[in-house]
Amino acid sequence: MSDFPYKSSKYRYTAIRFIKSKKGIFGIPKINISADFECEITKENGLYYETYGEIVIYIKHFILKDACLISIDVEDSEEYEIKYILCEGKYIAFDHSNNKYIFQIEISGLLGPTRTLYAHSILREDGITLRVEENDIGRCAGKYDKDTYPQTQIDASVHYTFAAREVLRHMGIGKYLHDNHLGYILLLGFETCNELHPDYPPHWHLIFRWPYFCGSQAPHIYIDKEGKMESNVTYIDGISGVCRKYQTLEWCKIVDMYGADVIAFRLVEDGGMELTSPGGNTYKIAPYSMEDGVKVYCDERYIGNITVKNDTDNGQIKLLWNNSDCIQGSYKEIIEYDQYTGTITKIEFDDSK
Known part of the structure; x- marks a missing residue:
C-alpha cells in the first residue's frame, strides 16, 4: 500500500x-x-x-x-x-x-490526511473513549469486498469494544487515568471502507493513549471468521516498525508514561480475553456469539452479558447490558447517528429495567 x-x-x-x-x-x-x-x-x-x-x-x-x-x-x-x-x-x-x-x-486551511471517508461514532467518558466504525457493505473497499464481507468480525469487534468499556468501568481504570492525568484507554474496531487504510485482517484495538501520543501501547487484537479473538500484535505509537506478537495465555502488560503497570490482558484458548490490574480482580470477556453477544465474568463468576445491534442503514446502535447481580446494574442505551458520517445525533440511556 x-x-x-x-x-x-x-x-x-x-x-x-x-x-x-x-x-x-x-x-x-x-x-x-x-x-x-x-x-x-x-x-x-x-x-x-x-x-x-x-x-x-x-x-x-x-x-x-x-x-x-x-x-x-x-x-x-x-x-x-x-x-x-x-x-x-x-x-x-x-x-x-x-x-x-x-x-x-x-480547501482553505485543510491539513493532514483527508477525513472524508471517516464514518465514526465516538463516545467519551473520563479515561475511556470508544469509537464505532460505521461499516457498510455498500462502501467496502481496499481489501474488503461484497462477496467476502466480514460481517461476523464486524459484529464481534463492536461487542468486544463495548464489553471492554464495561469491564474497565468495573475496574475503575477510566477514573484512575483521568484523575491522575495519565491519558485514556481508546477502544476501536476496524474500518472496511478506505482504500488507503486497508485495516486488514479484521481486528479491534485496546490502546492506552498517553497524553503526548508517542510511546502509547496499541494492541491490535485479531478476530477469526467465527468472531473469536486469535492473536494480539502490539505496536508502539510514534515508533515505526516496533511491535510484538503475544501468544495465547501470554500476558500483555500496559504501562503508563512513568513505567507503572496499569492493566494486563491475555487471550485465552477459547477465543476470549482476561484482564486484570495490579492487586485487582481478573475479568474475562468471553468469545462473541450471535445468540448471546459477549458474556463477562469476574474471578470466574458470571456477572452479565452485553448485546449490541448496529443498524447502519438507519443509523442506530442498541446496546443492552444485563447484570446478573442486581436489577439496578442493568441498562439499555440507544445511540442514533448520521449513517454517512457516524456523527452521533442522540443518546437515550435507561437503567430502570
Whole structure:
C-alpha cells in the first residue's frame, strides 16, 4: 500500500464522496473541476473508484490558507441520482440542472490526511473513549469486498469494544487515568471502507493513549471468521516498525508514561480475553456469539452479558447490558447517528429495567 498522499508538504489530497440513490456498479461519470490555482483529479490507484453505494474521488491541490474554492460538475447518470455529496465530514450543497450536478468545495486551511471517508461514532467518558466504525457493505473497499464481507468480525469487534468499556468501568481504570492525568484507554474496531487504510485482517484495538501520543501501547487484537479473538500484535505509537506478537495465555502488560503497570490482558484458548490490574480482580470477556453477544465474568463468576445491534442503514446502535447481580446494574442505551458520517445525533440511556 502506498502512503504517498500523506507525505507532501506542498500538496494535499482531499477526498469527495458521492452517495448514489441506487446501489450497483455503473461506472464513474465524467467529472470536471476548475479553480484559480493548481489542482487536479488524481486517478492513482486507491484514489479514484466506485463501490456499490458510492463514488470516491481525490483532488490534489496546493495547501492554501485564503478563501480558495474549487468548482466541480458531475454528469448525470441514467442509472441513478446523486443523493448526497460529502467532503471532510460535511454535506455539500449542490445544484442539479442541465444534466449536471454543480457544487463547490473550499480547501482553505485543510491539513493532514483527508477525513472524508471517516464514518465514526465516538463516545467519551473520563479515561475511556470508544469509537464505532460505521461499516457498510455498500462502501467496502481496499481489501474488503461484497462477496467476502466480514460481517461476523464486524459484529464481534463492536461487542468486544463495548464489553471492554464495561469491564474497565468495573475496574475503575477510566477514573484512575483521568484523575491522575495519565491519558485514556481508546477502544476501536476496524474500518472496511478506505482504500488507503486497508485495516486488514479484521481486528479491534485496546490502546492506552498517553497524553503526548508517542510511546502509547496499541494492541491490535485479531478476530477469526467465527468472531473469536486469535492473536494480539502490539505496536508502539510514534515508533515505526516496533511491535510484538503475544501468544495465547501470554500476558500483555500496559504501562503508563512513568513505567507503572496499569492493566494486563491475555487471550485465552477459547477465543476470549482476561484482564486484570495490579492487586485487582481478573475479568474475562468471553468469545462473541450471535445468540448471546459477549458474556463477562469476574474471578470466574458470571456477572452479565452485553448485546449490541448496529443498524447502519438507519443509523442506530442498541446496546443492552444485563447484570446478573442486581436489577439496578442493568441498562439499555440507544445511540442514533448520521449513517454517512457516524456523527452521533442522540443518546437515550435507561437503567430502570
